[in-house]
Amino acid sequence: MKWKxxxxxxxxxxxxxxxxxxxxxxxxxxxxxRLAYSFDASKLSALPEAVILPGSAAEIAEILRLANAHxxxxxxxxxxxxxxxxxxxDRGGVVLALTRLNRILELDPDDxxxxxxxxxxxxxxxxxxxxHGLLYPPDPASLSFSTIGGNVAxxxxxxxxxxxxxxxxxxxxxxxxxxxxxxxxxxxRTAKGVVGYxxxxxxxxxxxxxxxxxxxxxxxxxxxxxxxxxxxxFPRIDQACRTVTSVLRARMVPTTLELLDRATLEAVEAHxxxxxxxxxxxxxxxxxxxxxxVVDDHARRIEEICREMGARDVQKARDAASRExxxxxxxxxxxxxxxxRPGKINEDVTVPRSRIPDLIRFNQSLARKYDLxxxxxxxxxxxxxxxxxxxxxxxxxxxxxxxxxVEELFREVLRLGGTLSGEHGIGITKSxxxxxxxxxxxxxxxxxxKQALDPNNxxxxxKMFVPNRAFFERDKG
Amino acid sequence: MKWKxxxxxxxxxxxxxxxxxxxxxxxxxxxxxRLAYSFDASKLSALPEAVILPGSAAEIAEILRLANAHxxxxxxxxxxxxxxxxxxxDRGGVVLALTRLNRILELDPDDxxxxxxxxxxxxxxxxxxxxHGLLYPPDPASLSFSTIGGNVAxxxxxxxxxxxxxxxxxxxxxxxxxxxxxxxxxxxRTAKGVVGYxxxxxxxxxxxxxxxxxxxxxxxxxxxxxxxxxxxxFPRIDQACRTVTSVLRARMVPTTLELLDRATLEAVEAHxxxxxxxxxxxxxxxxxxxxxxVVDDHARRIEEICREMGARDVQKARDAASRExxxxxxxxxxxxxxxxRPGKINEDVTVPRSRIPDLIRFNQSLARKYDLxxxxxxxxxxxxxxxxxxxxxxxxxxxxxxxxxVEELFREVLRLGGTLSGEHGIGITKSxxxxxxxxxxxxxxxxxxKQALDPNNxxxxxKMFVPNRAFFERDKG
Numbered sequence: 001m002k003w004k005x006x007x008x009x010x011x012x013x014x015x016x017x018x019x020x021x022x023x024x025x026x027x028x029x030x031x032x033x034r035l036a037y038s039f040d041a042s043k044l045s046a047l048p049e050a051v052i053l054p055g056s057a058a059e060i061a062e063i064l065r066l067a068n069a070h071x072x073x074x075x076x077x078x079x080x081x082x083x084x085x086x087x088x089x090d091r092g093g094v095v096l097a098l099t100r101l102n103r104i105l106e107l108d109p110d111d112x113x114x115x116x117x118x119x120x121x122x123x124x125x126x127x128x129x130x131x132h133g134l135l136y137p138p139d140p141a142s143l144s145f146s147t148i149g150g151n152v153a154x155x156x157x158x159x160x161x162x163x164x165x166x167x168x169x170x171x172x173x174x175x176x177x178x179x180x181x182x183x184x185x186x187x188x189r190t191a192k193g194v195v196g197y198x199x200x201x202x203x204x205x206x207x208x209x210x211x212x213x214x215x216x217x218x219x220x221x222x223x224x225x226x227x228x229x230x231x232x233x234f235p236r237i238d239q240a241c242r243t244v245t246s247v248l249r250a251r252m253v254p255t256t257l258e259l260l261d262r263a264t265l266e267a268v269e270a271h272x273x274x275x276x277x278x279x280x281x282x283x284x285x286x287x288x289x290x291x292x293x294v295v296d297d298h299a300r301r302i303e304e305i306c307r308e309m310g311a312r313d314v315q316k317a318r319d320a321a322s323r324e325x326x327x328x329x330x331x332x333x334x335x336x337x338x339x340x341r342p343g344k345i346n347e348d349v350t351v352p353r354s355r356i357p358d359l360i361r362f363n364q365s366l367a368r369k370y371d372l373x374x375x376x377x378x379x380x381x382x383x384x385x386x387x388x389x390x391x392x393x394x395x396x397x398x399x400x401x402x403x404x405x406v407e408e409l410f411r412e413v414l415r416l417g418g419t420l421s422g423e424h425g426i427g428i429t430k431s432x433x434x435x436x437x438x439x440x441x442x443x444x445x446x447x448x449x450k451q452a453l454d455p456n457n458x459x460x461x462x463k464m465f466v467p468n469r470a471f472f473e474r475d476k477g
Numbered sequence: 478m479k480w481k482x483x484x485x486x487x488x489x490x491x492x493x494x495x496x497x498x499x500x501x502x503x504x505x506x507x508x509x510x511r512l513a514y515s516f517d518a519s520k521l522s523a524l525p526e527a528v529i530l531p532g533s534a535a536e537i538a539e540i541l542r543l544a545n546a547h548x549x550x551x552x553x554x555x556x557x558x559x560x561x562x563x564x565x566x567d568r569g570g571v572v573l574a575l576t577r578l579n580r581i582l583e584l585d586p587d588d589x590x591x592x593x594x595x596x597x598x599x600x601x602x603x604x605x606x607x608x609h610g611l612l613y614p615p616d617p618a619s620l621s622f623s624t625i626g627g628n629v630a631x632x633x634x635x636x637x638x639x640x641x642x643x644x645x646x647x648x649x650x651x652x653x654x655x656x657x658x659x660x661x662x663x664x665x666r667t668a669k670g671v672v673g674y675x676x677x678x679x680x681x682x683x684x685x686x687x688x689x690x691x692x693x694x695x696x697x698x699x700x701x702x703x704x705x706x707x708x709x710x711f712p713r714i715d716q717a718c719r720t721v722t723s724v725l726r727a728r729m730v731p732t733t734l735e736l737l738d739r740a741t742l743e744a745v746e747a748h749x750x751x752x753x754x755x756x757x758x759x760x761x762x763x764x765x766x767x768x769x770x771v772v773d774d775h776a777r778r779i780e781e782i783c784r785e786m787g788a789r790d791v792q793k794a795r796d797a798a799s800r801e802x803x804x805x806x807x808x809x810x811x812x813x814x815x816x817x818r819p820g821k822i823n824e825d826v827t828v829p830r831s832r833i834p835d836l837i838r839f840n841q842s843l844a845r846k847y848d849l850x851x852x853x854x855x856x857x858x859x860x861x862x863x864x865x866x867x868x869x870x871x872x873x874x875x876x877x878x879x880x881x882x883v884e885e886l887f888r889e890v891l892r893l894g895g896t897l898s899g900e901h902g903i904g905i906t907k908s909x910x911x912x913x914x915x916x917x918x919x920x921x922x923x924x925x926x927k928q929a930l931d932p933n934n935x936x937x938x939x940k941m942f943v944p945n946r947a948f949f950e951r952d953k954g
Contacts, residue, residue, distance in 0.1 A: 108829075108831070109726065110722050110726075110830065110831040111829040111830050111831050112725065112830075113829075133726065133728065154671065155671045155675075157669050157671075161668065161669060162668075165646070166669060168675070168678075169642070169646060178918065178922060182918035182921065182922075183918065184916050184918035184919040184922060185916045185919065186916070186919050188827070188895075188896045189829050189894045189895075190827045190828065190829055190859065190860050190861075190894075190895055190896055190899065191638065191639075191827075191830075191858075191859035191860060191861075192634050192638060192643060192827050192856075192859050192860070192861050192896075192899035192900055193827060193896040193898070193899060194631065194632045194634075194682045194898050194899065194900055194901070194902050194903075195896055195897055195898050195902075195903060195907075195911065195914050195915060196903070196911065196915050196919065196920070196923055196941065196942065197679060197682070197683055197687070197923045197926060197927075198632075198645070198678050198679055198681065198682050198683075199919055199922060199923065201645075201675050201678040201679070202674060202675055202678070202679050202926075204675065205671045205674070205675050206674055206675075210674070221730070222725060222726070222727075222728035222729070222730060223728060224728070225728055245587050248589065248699060249586065249587075249610065249699070250699075251610065251699035251700060251701070251702060251768075252699070253698070253699060290771070291728075291771050291774060291775070293770040293771060293774055294767070294768050294770060294771045297768060297770055298768070350665070350667045350668075350669050350670060351667065352585075352588040352590075352666050352667055353587060353588050353589075353668075354585070354587040354588050379669075381668075382667065382668035382669050383667050383668060383669070384667075384668075384669050417666045417667075418665075418666075418667055419665045419667055419669075419670040419672055420672055421670070421671050421672050422667065422669035422670060422671065423669055423671055424671070425671050425672075426671075426672060426673070430672075434672065434673065437672050438672060438673050439661050439662045439663070441655065441659035441660065441661035442661040442662065442663055442673065442676055443673070444659065445655060445659075445661060445676060445930060446673055446674045446676065448929040448930060449674060449679075449926055449929055449930075450674075451929065452925040452926055452928065452929035453922060453925060453926075464673065465673065
């Protein structure tokens with residue numbers, strides 16, 4: 001299968017056309033404006049030639065038709081909170097910032113659906129839903145600033161995925177603009193629907209390469225009556241992992257099952273001095289939600305299981321303030337890690353639940369082998385262990401060791417039956433490794449679909465399945 | 478967008494090649510064998526030229542490569558329990574009966590996944606899962622004979638979808654043979670995974686037009702501790718519908734919320750004389766599952782809501798025998814309907830939950846307008862109301878009236894924001910109406926995807942988006 005190489009603008013960008021379509025105030029070409037749209041949370045960066053803030057799907061359709069006629073790349077952009085460079089305009093062209101499409105169009109408590117534009121911040125939708133006694137479950141760590149459109153484009157997850165699933169499980173339908181400029185609607189407003197190919201879920205997680213999402217129909221669920229958080233300290237990591245499996249096998253499905261390994265605890269404790277159990281191998285944070293009676297019953301049974309499995313200390317909290325106190329160690333991880341090393345390579349690898357102990361032991365041996373600080377924490381309930389390699393990017397030797405460690409990590413994850421990304425996606429940073437995981441025939445099918453829908457390769461080119469060696473370039477922006 | 482018309486075999490089928498690939502005993506050409514594979518539950522039928530029972534993905538790949546070389550159509554077939562003619566070989570060529578691929582390859586209670594071949598009967602997988610304290614939730618009415626492969630190809634639903642979702646929500650990964658003969662794997666064995674386009678869910682519900690499914694990785698969930706069934710009789714249909722919404726708004730998510738309208742109750746009572754409340758407008762069957770304490774609490778609260786909303790009689794059952802007694806009216810529907818009229822047109826239309834009363838009133842007016850018996854029942858919890866028009870196919874006048882009624886029904890469902898199919902799919906029987914629902918741009922994208930993956934249109938051609946006027950031909954087989 002041939003793949004079209006870099007798209008180079010055939011001509012200067014038709015900026016006057018952009019101004020006519022979207023209004024002059026919504027087309028930015030000043031260097032400082034372009035700089036503001038040059039990077040995402042991967043810290044990779046590349047200057048776009050122009051930034052357009054469209055006001056409607058029709059305007060986006062016109063821009064994309066121009067892109068096909070003139071041959072310039074277009075990069076859809078939400079809040080720029082992606083971790084893998086998915087929104088970075090690394091081949092020139094135009095950033096399509098969806099910022100102005102930020103309305104909650106509908107929130108129907110009877111049908112339990114919301115219809116929103118892509119730039120609605122996830123946390124804002126959650127607050128609106130809560131006012132109606134409803135829950136929008138996906139909860140990426142970025143939810144206070146990331147947007148629904150970006151969440152859909154990356155199929156964002158979060159700690160609650162153990163019980164509630166990921167973004168894909170809540171998207172019923174979409175309005176999107178195809179790369180060739182057609183505005184389409186997909187899916188339904190109903191809970192069930194099997195008419196035609198599932199374009200909705202083909203677009204979910206396609207990282208802005210198959211369409212620009214302009215409207216999202218989301219399923220909401222009844223908000224739980226009560227929530228209880230438990231924090232359990234385990235002398236050995238295996239005990240924590242066995243607890244995860246035992247809880248699930250006892251027919252309880254907690255909302256979250258978060259694991260912090262010793263390296264993480266040490267980093268957090270050095271930062272906040274909260275008296276964390278730094279000599280323990282693991283801290284498990286469990287949360288259950290549901291009707292009051294269940295929450296009490298499950299919390300009690302989970303505490304029992306933790307103790308049976310060898311937990312040294314188990315704390316329980318029902319009210320918001322005490323729960324927040326238990327979560328504080330988890331929330332302190334990111335700032336704490338920044339104190340250890342200025343840089344980190346954060347991989348959201350995921351393995352079958354039963355292989356978590358293997359992965360964490362592997363990470364420990366990797367840290368020893370390459371003389372690196374590697375902390376492992378995250379969503380143990382679904383095997384999604386964030387593996388953070390702490391680096392000083394000004395130290396070329398450390399960076400070289402880290403690069404080798406990442407490659408070994410990926411090989412091991414795949415050997416364990418896992419996946420390179422549970423929730424961040426591929427973007428630029430993981431694209432060199434994409435083919436390690438994806439079956440050649442499946443890759444070929446993906447490329448055929450991309451070519452069928454984007455024959456001129458204008459929409460977010462160079463991402464996902466085009467190997468891009470920028471991996472260790474991040475943080476340079 | 479041009480679309481390749483009928484595929485006609487360019488040459489005689491290479492039957493000796495089939496025999497070489499699969500073994501002579503697995504290639505059937507006798508008229509009686511071909512007849513056995515000529516129809517599905519739609520009762521449409523067409524004789525295939527040959528039937529092949531492959532033993533592996535590799536054999537299927539060889540057959541598909543031959544199909545591309547010789548230009549004959551291939552129709553993948555599970556148990557033939559589909560309702561819309563999806564497996565009917567209406568253009569000659571070869572039926573690929575997957576019967577021999579019927580192994581449960583793995584059932585891992587720790588990772589809570591099952592790996593199965595396509596011809597595993599859904600009910601058998603459920604029994605195996607139950608032995609490990611696990612549940613495979615999708616429960617199409619056909620589960621005792623339909624297969625996982627067919628369930629995946631149609632994204633089968635069932636009554637439990639209210640709480641548990643549909644087949645799509647349980648498929649983590651697939652092995653499939655693409656129309657061009659590549660054996661691919663998609664997805665993961667992990668709960669989360671966002672590497673590349675979601676080919677898994679593109680294949681789910683694609684009705685055998687994009688690939689032949691040869692292996693399925695399924696997510697299982699902990700089996701519930703307890704189940705309670707409630708049956709509530711409502712004088713007026715609106716009361717039953719308001720009950721559905723009220724239960725959900727009270728933050729309870731029952732497993733099932735089944736509605737039977739008066740026409741259904743009358744039909745069943747005429748058949749079984751069980752003392753059903755034929756003067757009531759609706760019977761609601763509700764089921765809750767979960768931990769013992771919750772089941773008791775929810776059953777009590779649901780009973781209260783039913784009574785508040787005007788239910789005349791509410792019965793509750795916890796043990797299997799009493800629950801079965803409450804379900805008996807629901808289970809008697811199909812045999813009862815057969816007594817009213819020899820034929821029925823069963824449409825699985827779905828509307829937003831809040832529009833169910835509108836739909837049922839519309840069906841009543843349609844029955845009066847066209848002098849037809851129309852019974853409405855089914856999955857009220859997700860708006861999926863099976864609308865059955867009872868017909869005598871030997872009465873051309875009644876058939877003509879039924880045809881007009883179906884068209885009016887479809888228009889009304891779409892006007893209400895609904896979909897033509899909640900779980901049966903399009904196949905042949907609904908293909909004339911496909912474009913009433915699917916956006917032209919979305920249809921164009923689907924055709925582009927089909928052409929990209931099946932350039933010679935050999936895999937289950939003429940289904941779904943190719944309008945096929947065979948609608949009222951069913952029952953002729």
